[in-house]
Amino acid sequence: MSEESVPAALASQAELASSSGAAASHANTSFIASIIGDNPYFQAGFGLMGVGVGVTALRKGLSVSSVALRRRLLVSLEINNKDRAYEWFLAWLAHQTAAPRSGWARSHQLSVETAYEQRKNGSAAVLFKLVAGPGTHWLQYKGAWMQVKRERETRSMQLMSGTPWETVTLTTLSRDRALFGTLLADARDLALRGQEGKLVVHTAWGTEWKPFGQPRRKRPLHSVVLEAGVGEKIEEDARAFLARRQWYADRGIPYRRGYLLHGPPGSGKSSFIQALAGSLSYDICLLNLSERGLTDDKLNYLLSNAPERSFILIEDVDAAFNKRVQTSEDGYQSSVTFSGFLNALDGVASGEERIIFLTTNHLDKLDPALIRPGRVDLAALIDDASPEQAKKLFTNFYGGDDVGVDELQRLGNRLEKIVGDGRAAGRRVSMAALQGLFIRNGARQAVAATELFVKVQ
Structure with missing residues (x-):
């Protein structure tokens, strides 16, 4: 083959290959088109895929539009269980559920709150209160519908009390957002109205003070008959202490007062403290040193965070510590130490602005360190009947x-x-x-x- 004929042959082969490839490609394309065009299954598949894409886009659009609409037309208020308004609102909600009015949607998801008190004579008092449980509830307030959602976080607990975190979320139309303040004011007024002119007894739940039972009618101070001059002396001292807050501050003296009432059982020690609290418009915080789980740090926290205008009452303190070791009647030894108790009364970390009442039937059993001045400022004998x-x-x-x-x-x-x-x-x-x-x-x-x-x- 001549040199001139080689390129010509190569070109001819290349053209042939190109034409063959083009023919093959055209044949493949024609084959796929014939399958897609003639096969109804492929046509239906592409149709369904198009419908799915359209539905997904529509759903996404509705979700975005719903969020935007909620942001513009709805408003929510969150109340957590660390806020005082939380219990006020639940109590108000329970009151509304107990006596529903027209337009009220009765709640079918309830939760019970049990208050339990063990008395020294072995008897016990148990009170039940039904409140709205976790879930979604609806109510109508002043013509406006509101969604009430109570949620409980069980995977995380409050560090000190060990109770789960809870929130209540109120949702209504944005135009009715001003009703939130009115509703909370009504809940507050209902709670305070139930306590007006009455004595509230608080008990320790973990590291929190909670009211026990319903507020009690105040007992007249003159109804507790003591030896002449004893009751008047304690009342006069307490009123003088309450009137000298600035006097204590000017002299750098911790603003706290301790009283010890001692005497035989049934002489009227607890009754007098209850009547004195009512006379001064104070509440009572009842603290049991033998409570299981009570430790030095929890005791200090409770004494430092007692509700305002309240007496802290520790009854039968002689039974709590025997030779500086705390034991209960069944032999259980608590985690509260005698030194921890003393430090909680007047140590560096102890709180101020408080009045503590201690009672005992056996003064001789108390350690002198407990009843020294500064921890007990006034001791009085409440004796048998004269x-x-x-x-x-x-x-x-x-x-x-x-x-x-x-x-x-x-x-x-x-x-x-x-x-x-x-x-x-x-x-x-x-x-x-x-x-x-x-x-x-x-x-x-x-x-x-x-x-x-x-x-x-």
Whole structure:
């Protein structure tokens, strides 16, 4: 083959290959087009894919539009369980559920809150309160519908109390956002109205103070009959302390006061503290040092964060510590140490602006370090009934009954002599015992019952 014919042959082969490739490509394209064009399954598949893409785009658009619409037309308010308004709102919601009005959507998801109190005599008091449980609820308030969503986070707990975090979220139209403030004000007023003119007893739940039961009617201070001058002395000291806040601050003295009431059981120690709290418009925070799980740091936190205008009452402190070791009646040893208790009373980390009342039936069992000045500023003996106390209690009980004034005086003098003679013979009677006799009997029968009671002591 000549040199001139080689390129020509190569070109001819290249053209042939090119034409063959083009023909093959055209054949493949024609084959695929024939399959797609003639096969109904492929046509249906592409149609469904198009519908799916359209639905996805529509769903996305609706989601974005819904979020934008909610942001413009709806407003939400979140209340967490660390805020005081949380319990106020739940109590208000429970009140509305108990007495629904027109337009109110009754809640079908309820939660129970149980308050339990173990008394020293072995009896117990249990109170139940039904509130809106976790979930979604609806209510109508002043013509506006609101969504109420209560959520509970069980995977994380509050560090000190160990209770789960909870939130309540209120959602309504943006035009009705001003109703949030009105609703919370109503909830606050309902809570305070239930406590107005009454005494609230708080108990420790973990590291938080919570009201126990319903607010109690204040007991008149004159209804607790003590030895002449004892009650007046304590009341005068407490009022003087409350009036000298700036005096303490100017002299750098911690603004706190400690009282110790000691005496036999049934002499009126706790009753007097309750009546004094009501007279000063104070509440009572009842603290049990033998509570399981109570430690030094929790005790310090509770004493430093007691509700405003409240007495901290620690009863039977002699039973809490025996030789500086705290033990309960069943032998359980608590984590609260005697030194921790002393530091919580007046240590460096102890709180201020508080009044503590301690009670005991056995003053001789208390460690001198506990009752030294600074921890106990005033100690008072609340003893068994004296003849004068017995007569005064008798006249208070029967003064408005059918007994005439002269007969009441005669019966009172006789009762006074009975109690006096019995006390001289070592047969004492408590004020609680006398009160029980007076409740069960009339004036004449009460004197006879008291005489018999004193004789058998």
